[in-house]
Amino acid sequence: MSTSTPDTAPQHPSLAGLDPSVVAALAAAAGALERLTGNGGLLGEVRGVKEVLAQLAQSASLRQLTARTLANGASLSDSAERLLSADPAAATSAANEVRAQVDGAVRDAAQARRRERRAAKSASVDQVQLDRMRRERDSAREDRNAARRKAEYATREAADLRQQLAETTTALADAQRQAEDAARHLSGLRERHEDLTWLAGALHTTIGRLSRQREERDTTAQRLLEPLGAQLEPLQAALRTLTSAPATTRDLDLRVEMLGGVDIGGSCVLVTAGDDAVLVDCGAGPGAENGPPHLDRIGRRRLTGVVITHAHNDHAGFVPALVARHPGLGVFATPATVDLLATMWRDSAKVLARRPSPAYGNREVDRAVDALTEIGFGSTLRLGDLEIELFPAGHIVGAASVVVRAGERRVVVSGDVSTSRQATVDGFAPSSLAQAPDLLVLESTYGADLAQQPRAEAVSAFVSTAREVTDAGGVLLVPAFALGRAQEVALLCQEMLPGVPVLIDGLAREVSEVYERHLPEGRRVFGGAVRSVARGGTAEAVKTFRGGVVISTSGMLHQGPVLSWARRVLDDPRSGLAVVGYQDAESPGRRLLRLAEAGGGYFELPGRDGGDPEKVEVRASVTKFGLGAHANATQLSQIVQRLQPSGLMLVHGEERARSMLGNRLRSMGHHLLTETSW
Numbered sequence: 001m002s003t004s005t006p007d008t009a010p011q012h013p014s015l016a017g018l019d020p021s022v023v024a025a026l027a028a029a030a031g032a033l034e035r036l037t038g039n040g041g042l043l044g045e046v047r048g049v050k051e052v053l054a055q056l057a058q059s060a061s062l063r064q065l066t067a068r069t070l071a072n073g074a075s076l077s078d079s080a081e082r083l084l085s086a087d088p089a090a091a092t093s094a095a096n097e098v099r100a101q102v103d104g105a106v107r108d109a110a111q112a113r114r115r116e117r118r119a120a121k122s123a124s125v126d127q128v129q130l131d132r133m134r135r136e137r138d139s140a141r142e143d144r145n146a147a148r149r150k151a152e153y154a155t156r157e158a159a160d161l162r163q164q165l166a167e168t169t170t171a172l173a174d175a176q177r178q179a180e181d182a183a184r185h186l187s188g189l190r191e192r193h194e195d196l197t198w199l200a201g202a203l204h205t206t207i208g209r210l211s212r213q214r215e216e217r218d219t220t221a222q223r224l225l226e227p228l229g230a231q232l233e234p235l236q237a238a239l240r241t242l243t244s245a246p247a248t249t250r251d252l253d254l255r256v257e258m259l260g261g262v263d264i265g266g267s268c269v270l271v272t273a274g275d276d277a278v279l280v281d282c283g284a285g286p287g288a289e290n291g292p293p294h295l296d297r298i299g300r301r302r303l304t305g306v307v308i309t310h311a312h313n314d315h316a317g318f319v320p321a322l323v324a325r326h327p328g329l330g331v332f333a334t335p336a337t338v339d340l341l342a343t344m345w346r347d348s349a350k351v352l353a354r355r356p357s358p359a360y361g362n363r364e365v366d367r368a369v370d371a372l373t374e375i376g377f378g379s380t381l382r383l384g385d386l387e388i389e390l391f392p393a394g395h396i397v398g399a400a401s402v403v404v405r406a407g408e409r410r411v412v413v414s415g416d417v418s419t420s421r422q423a424t425v426d427g428f429a430p431s432s433l434a435q436a437p438d439l440l441v442l443e444s445t446y447g448a449d450l451a452q453q454p455r456a457e458a459v460s461a462f463v464s465t466a467r468e469v470t471d472a473g474g475v476l477l478v479p480a481f482a483l484g485r486a487q488e489v490a491l492l493c494q495e496m497l498p499g500v501p502v503l504i505d506g507l508a509r510e511v512s513e514v515y516e517r518h519l520p521e522g523r524r525v526f527g528g529a530v531r532s533v534a535r536g537g538t539a540e541a542v543k544t545f546r547g548g549v550v551i552s553t554s555g556m557l558h559q560g561p562v563l564s565w566a567r568r569v570l571d572d573p574r575s576g577l578a579v580v581g582y583q584d585a586e587s588p589g590r591r592l593l594r595l596a597e598a599g600g601g602y603f604e605l606p607g608r609d610g611g612d613p614e615k616v617e618v619r620a621s622v623t624k625f626g627l628g629a630h631a632n633a634t635q636l637s638q639i640v641q642r643l644q645p646s647g648l649m650l651v652h653g654e655e656r657a658r659s660m661l662g663n664r665l666r667s668m669g670h671h672l673l674t675e676t677s678w
């Protein structure tokens with residue numbers, strides 16, 4: 001057993017901070033208890049003290065509490081003295097006191113610790129709550145922000161809506177104002193209408209009464225016109241406006257005079273309104289050197305233009321001479337006619353050049369070509385007081401009929417017409433402006449021909465004749481006008497006689513080249529078995545052509561390569577001659593037809609280029625086919641029925657044709673003029 005004094009006893013580190021006297025007392029007590037270990041009753045006490053010391057070492061708050069509890073040094077000293085007393089009972093009592101004090105301190109410490117733990121726990125609970133509250137706060141903040149954003153959006157939307165509402169309100173107000181204006185306007189109109197109706201009624205009544213009470217006219221009118229009152233002034237104003245309106249007056253003096261072409265050749269119609277004058281056509285007369293016989297009747301009138309219906313010489317052949325006499329004169333025609341005229345005029349100049357005093361030459365032709373202006377079907381041309389409109393006439397490519405209008409008066413000049421659809425051109429197609437004209441100037445080429453062969457029949461007759469002749473190894477000669485018939489027959493052969501050789505000779509060759517440009521889509525003159533005879537190659541071709549169809553100019557056997565071909569064909573019994581176009585009464589073609597009808601014989605064939613005629617025995621077949629480009633009498637009557645003119649003038653026909661057609665139309669109730677002016 002070892003002893004220790006308070007001075008030398010080693011200090012347990014956990015006792016630091018305790019009052020040294022307390023530590024010393026405790027140490028002394030512990031030593032005393034050690035020494036008493038033999039006493040079983042004290043051993044438990046010692047262990048209790050050791051436990052207390054261990055607890056003291058662990059808890060600062062327990063140490064403080066113990067220090068406070070044991071502060072009473074006297075009590076402790078007293079307990080220590082008694083602990084150290086030799087009396088076991090006193091020592092036990094003292095130990096119990098110390099133990100009780102220590103137990104109390106331990107309980108207090110435990111209580112303090114529990115409080116500490118509770119406080120810590122409470123703090124932890126607070127932290128959880130705080131976190132939750134923080135989360136709630138954040139969430140609330142988030143909600144608030146979202147709500148604020150929604151509010152801002154809603155505010156903006158509300159502003160937009162307010163704006164729209166404002167605009168709608170304005171528009172509504174405008175619409176309302178417009179509706180009110182319209183209503184006022186309508187009501188005004190209605191009132192005016194009622195006024196006018198009333199006025200018309202009043203006028204009607206007035207006029208009725210005036211006619212019944214003619215003797216009292218002045219006074220009655222005065223009395224009856226009184227209720228019109230203020231309406232008179234606007235009426236007078238309206239009347240002044242009406243009477244001052246230009247070009248609507250009915251009394252523009254539209255006049256028509258035939259300067260040529262009552263018979264066939266030299267067609268020329270003078271149409272005037274006041275001092276303005278227009279010519280429709282200016283053709284060459286028979287023989288080509290003369291123009292329209294009464295051209296000088298233009299007089300001092302201002303010639304503002306010449307309109308050409310189509311490119312045939314009897315309608316346009318004198319234009320170069322006319323343009324030479326009226327420098328600056330405009331020449332108007334459809335595009336196809338304009339294209340064809342240059343070729344036709346140059347050929348005429350060539351023919352005229354052989355005459356002693358030709359009406360024109362190449363220089364005049366050039367100037368006439370320069371004067372040409374195209375006008376299409378349906379478009380309106382204004383020349384001074386006169387308005388011109390063209391519509392399709394059928395006949396040949398580019399052919400037009402002409403409506404001339406001055407104010408409310410209209411005259412229609414038919415030109416040459418065909419109502420049948422041909423291979424190269426469609427039929428007559430009048431415009432609405434051509435309906436019910438004041439005057440119709442109508443061609444009558446076939447006016448005597450009531451029983452003309454229908455076109456389909458003529459075509460099939462021509463085709464079977466051509467087959468017969470070519471099968472026999474002969475040549476079928478078709479004298480044809482360079483412009484129109486030649487191309488029509490060529491297209492017929494292309495279609496109906498494929499493989500049969502066809503030659504086109506003379507002016508028809510040149511014209512066909514131009515003509516081809518104006519044919520309906522897909523149609524051509526040349527190609528297949530249809531060829532042209534080279535320029536200057538007629539003599540050679542006549543010798544070498546082995547059989548087929550020859551189309552050659554001129555159409556009435558006056559001149560040209562057709563005469564060389566006729567010389568080969570006429571006395572050949574295998575060959576034939578087909579007459580397909582109009583033949584003048586005194587033309588060689590007409591003579592040949594008469595000879596054939598009389599049973600044949602010798603035909604006096606004109607010499608080429610002014611050479612001597614030659615007598616040829618006619619052994620070939622000579623046949624006429626109704627393939628003309630003119631309407632027959634029935635078709636001409638149908639045209640008149642369709643247009644219903646107030647007056648009618650027949651031209652471009654032989655005396656007999658005009659007379660027969662005239663009688664027919666008169667019997668149908670139409671008004672025919674016997675004069676050549678209107």
Ligand SMILES: [Zn+2]
Nearest residue numbers: 310312395416
């Ligand atoms: Zn013609």
